[in-house]
Amino acid sequence: MASEHQLTTGLNAGDRLRLGLASRTLEGRNKILAFWFFLGGESVLFASLFATFLVLRHQTANGPTPHELFGLGLVFILTFLLITSSLTSIFAVNAMERTDRKKTAAWLGVTILLGLGFLLLQIYEFAHYAHEGLGFKTSAFASSFYTLVGFHGFHVAFGLCWLTAVTVQVVRNGVTTVNAPKVFIATLYWHFVDVVWMFIFTVVYLMSLL
Amino acid sequence: METKVGHGSVQPEAEGHRSMRKHIISYVIMMVISIAAFLMVGTNMLSPGAMIVTLLIMAAVLVFLQLADFMHLDQKGHLYPIIFIANGIFWGIIFIVVIFIWP
Amino acid sequence: MAKKLEEVVTPSTPALRSGSKKGVWGWIYEWLTTVDHKRIGMIYMTIGIVYLAVGGIQALMMRAQLASPDNELFTGNFFNQLMTMHGTNMIFFAAMPLLFGLFNYIVPLQIGARDVAFPFMNALSVWLTFFGALLFNICWFFGDAPAAGWFAYAPLGLKTYSPGPGMDFYVLGLQIAGFGTLMGAINFIVTILNMRAPGMTLMRMPLFTWTAFISSVLVLFAFPPLTIGLFLYMFERIFGGIFFDAALGGNPILWQHLFWIFGHPEVYIVIVPAFGMVSEIVATFSNKRVFGYPTMVVAIVLIGFIGMGVWIHHLFTVGLGGMINAIFAVATMLVGIPTGIKVFNWLFTMWGGKIKFTTPMLFAIGFIPTFVIAGVTGVMLAAAPADYQFQDSYFVIAHFHYTLYGGVVFAVVGALYYWFPKFFGRMMHEGLGKWNFWTMFIGFHLTFFPMHFSGIFGMPRRVYTYNPGVGLELYNVLSTIGAYLMGVSVVLLVINILYGLTKGPKAANDPWGTGRTLEWAIPSPVPEYNFAQTPYVRGLDAWFIEKTEGKGKLQAAEPLGPIHMPSPSILPFIMAFGMFIAGLSIIYHQFFFTIIGLGIWAICMVVRSMNDDEGYHIPVEKIRSIEGEGA
Numbered sequence: 021m022a023s024e025h026q027l028t029t030g031l032n033a034g035d036r037l038r039l040g041l042a043s044r045t046l047e048g049r050n051k052i053l054a055f056w057f058f059l060g061g062e063s064v065l066f067a068s069l070f071a072t073f074l075v076l077r078h079q080t081a082n083g084p085t086p087h088e089l090f091g092l093g094l095v096f097i098l099t100f101l102l103i104t105s106s107l108t109s110i111f112a113v114n115a116m117e118r119t120d121r122k123k124t125a126a127w128l129g130v131t132i133l134l135g136l137g138f139l140l141l142q143i144y145e146f147a148h149y150a151h152e153g154l155g156f157k158t159s160a161f162a163s164s165f166y167t168l169v170g171f172h173g174f175h176v177a178f179g180l181c182w183l184t185a186v187t188v189q190v191v192r193n194g195v196t197t198v199n200a201p202k203v204f205i206a207t208l209y210w211h212f213v214d215v216v217w218m219f220i221f222t223v224v225y226l227m228s229l230l
Numbered sequence: 231m232e233t234k235v236g237h238g239s240v241q242p243e244a245e246g247h248r249s250m251r252k253h254i255i256s257y258v259i260m261m262v263i264s265i266a267a268f269l270m271v272g273t274n275m276l277s278p279g280a281m282i283v284t285l286l287i288m289a290a291v292l293v294f295l296q297l298a299d300f301m302h303l304d305q306k307g308h309l310y311p312i313i314f315i316a317n318g319i320f321w322g323i324i325f326i327v328v329i330f331i332w333p
Numbered sequence: 334m335a336k337k338l339e340e341v342v343t344p345s346t347p348a349l350r351s352g353s354k355k356g357v358w359g360w361i362y363e364w365l366t367t368v369d370h371k372r373i374g375m376i377y378m379t380i381g382i383v384y385l386a387v388g389g390i391q392a393l394m395m396r397a398q399l400a401s402p403d404n405e406l407f408t409g410n411f412f413n414q415l416m417t418m419h420g421t422n423m424i425f426f427a428a429m430p431l432l433f434g435l436f437n438y439i440v441p442l443q444i445g446a447r448d449v450a451f452p453f454m455n456a457l458s459v460w461l462t463f464f465g466a467l468l469f470n471i472c473w474f475f476g477d478a479p480a481a482g483w484f485a486y487a488p489l490g491l492k493t494y495s496p497g498p499g500m501d502f503y504v505l506g507l508q509i510a511g512f513g514t515l516m517g518a519i520n521f522i523v524t525i526l527n528m529r530a531p532g533m534t535l536m537r538m539p540l541f542t543w544t545a546f547i548s549s550v551l552v553l554f555a556f557p558p559l560t561i562g563l564f565l566y567m568f569e570r571i572f573g574g575i576f577f578d579a580a581l582g583g584n585p586i587l588w589q590h591l592f593w594i595f596g597h598p599e600v601y602i603v604i605v606p607a608f609g610m611v612s613e614i615v616a617t618f619s620n621k622r623v624f625g626y627p628t629m630v631v632a633i634v635l636i637g638f639i640g641m642g643v644w645i646h647h648l649f650t651v652g653l654g655g656m657i658n659a660i661f662a663v664a665t666m667l668v669g670i671p672t673g674i675k676v677f678n679w680l681f682t683m684w685g686g687k688i689k690f691t692t693p694m695l696f697a698i699g700f701i702p703t704f705v706i707a708g709v710t711g712v713m714l715a716a717a718p719a720d721y722q723f724q725d726s727y728f729v730i731a732h733f734h735y736t737l738y739g740g741v742v743f744a745v746v747g748a749l750y751y752w753f754p755k756f757f758g759r760m761m762h763e764g765l766g767k768w769n770f771w772t773m774f775i776g777f778h779l780t781f782f783p784m785h786f787s788g789i790f791g792m793p794r795r796v797y798t799y800n801p802g803v804g805l806e807l808y809n810v811l812s813t814i815g816a817y818l819m820g821v822s823v824v825l826l827v828i829n830i831l832y833g834l835t836k837g838p839k840a841a842n843d844p845w846g847t848g849r850t851l852e853w854a855i856p857s858p859v860p861e862y863n864f865a866q867t868p869y870v871r872g873l874d875a876w877f878i879e880k881t882e883g884k885g886k887l888q889a890a891e892p893l894g895p896i897h898m899p900s901p902s903i904l905p906f907i908m909a910f911g912m913f914i915a916g917l918s919i920i921y922h923q924f925f926f927t928i929i930g931l932g933i934w935a936i937c938m939v940v941r942s943m944n945d946d947e948g949y950h951i952p953v954e955k956i957r958s959i960e961g962e963g964a
Binding site for chain 2: 035036043056057059060061062063066067070071074075092095099104110208212215218219221223226229230
């Protein structure tokens, strides 16, 4: 745990961050930087999954194809839910800057609900595809589709647990220099999950239907 | 808890109403582009090749807005986050392109 | 929650003695709960040495088999298992832990910090590495070891051709260790970028820290593709997914891409720190600043960057096509330029310096021509048309052992000798060290130099025997003799370590006399808090500046005060154990236990998140008593 007494000299990477309460302590700045670096690695992680999907997307064997399965309406709702939840998470961070415990928790709650809506809808979507004959083992297309979109869904689920844990801490302890970085980073993660979805709906769903 | 030595240079800066407006504008743009993308594909507006290019550009704009605006990359002190995410995106694109063209 | 003076537990590193008097179990518990970067570094290095020995024995078994043609000691599938275990152990569980161990111990000291940025996550990293290595190596006890090589090409490693659980141990063991490695890399990057002492700009950092930084950046970007590849492998083998099996619509080349996108940067991950160690050692024992520091830094960054984009040279003979082969051949050769700059800079550092041929210096000097040979054969391999001749022959084995052993191992052993007095406050035996060096150096070249020839003269890789009368006997006999000589040298190393721990002459803070960097300014062994007061850094080679232009001690950047330390925790060990359970249970399709294992992890994460423990303080009186006069 880095000491709050650490000297800031302007020479270190996080010294010029101006993110309010979240970047006030060395611990907070360390966490924010660490998280951005982690996102750099996650970019390559999802790039590998996209590469896999792109290579295998035509191998539909005798199973269902994208044209038979994908419905634009549902995918649009998923997109709307996620982008909106990204916005509400910003409202939460904004409330946090004003050390408004109630509003922070409330907006985090809305974010979680929207995210939960996304997750449940996606689970329904997968169940529907399975019912239509697209099992995990049906074809290389199936395996790579479920893996890519499923990994994203797992990230959503993990993010919901994370946001919940952070919300609980805000409710219990209020907005503090210990909590603020956690809220900030959890929402950063949430934005990134949205970034990945933007590529998913473009490359997996929209482009498959061309 | 807050006995600070040399902490003077780290000033708190709360987000004002001005930046909230920026975020909402970004959100509206994102929704408009998303709707446009879905409509374009749904109505088969252009040739497949043209739509692929357009869709990729649209996705890039969406991602740029998320990173720059929602995730604060346009604010001060974010040099290293930008370097690392740019490097990640750079190599990500290279890996995808090479694997895609030479599977 | 202020603690009284007597209650404060301050295990002083290396404190192979315990700080508190609780007996053996107390001592073990201290090590299981430590979040101190110095102790974590030692755990890493111990893991590394253990698996160096395990992998080494596997190598000696292979060399015994290959000593003569048509031999029947270790044949067929068992030989393939030895080969796979040897390679995987050496890279993932010997080299990486040794390097991460050195990063852990030395980097915070070199930048004037008290610990890494995230001590808890640091502990988590080492225990994940420990359990990943364990999971991988206990496969023998379950009746089957992986036999598809450390690169596990499909479809050989898939269920059809590897029906036993061996490959699953490979996949899960590497995956778990990989999580730890990734976390460790992020930890080092943040530490180096954000926790340098006042006055230390990036261009005043020691070169070892620079290489730790670039190596960690490479880990950050190179491990995720491996993570995905391993997940796909697992999904295919355990859940029937279709990714790599061509018969079912998959693509085996996809695995090669994903693996080598990781695999090539991996070898730069291990060699770049070796460059850093050589720089430190050569400068210290030439009593001269490294020649061309800025170009050294640029070279490291370039090597790292280029190294991420050359992986196709492992697929030259797959048939991807002339254009891509050409592009990546050129890219691969480019790496020789910054590397060459470094070699010349080391030579220019020594030129005109007052050279002391200590054991670490011998290893560093031995590294240089050896690595040049490695680089030359690397450029030969990079010529794609020539690679059609070299691919899958012993020539390749020669090349990568010249880089990995003649490069990484020489540097690491030299670094162990160099920093041993800092870790333990005692010196290793110089005479025995020289025997160690010469047996290792001669043994190494005797083993691997002939392989260039056996390779060009037609001996393929990964074969458990060869025909008599085709001209391969002499080379193989020489290699086997050399290998056993290397075995002797490792025994000497272990003996010397034990000697140093027990009987070695006591060492002061700067035992070599010509230390240049901050770690030599503080006592040996290093106190728990590293620096009584965070130092103010006035330039490159900060300690050397204070010795020659200053008052012979560090300038402080803050007043003496109680030092805030993080509390130890058993959670990292438990979390890593949970992952171990999850991994083992997946291999045997016992998914109930997988949920238990992952559940342990999740619960511990929540407990940690809700934890408000603010650590403890080391009071000023204790600091003064450790520092002695003048604190």
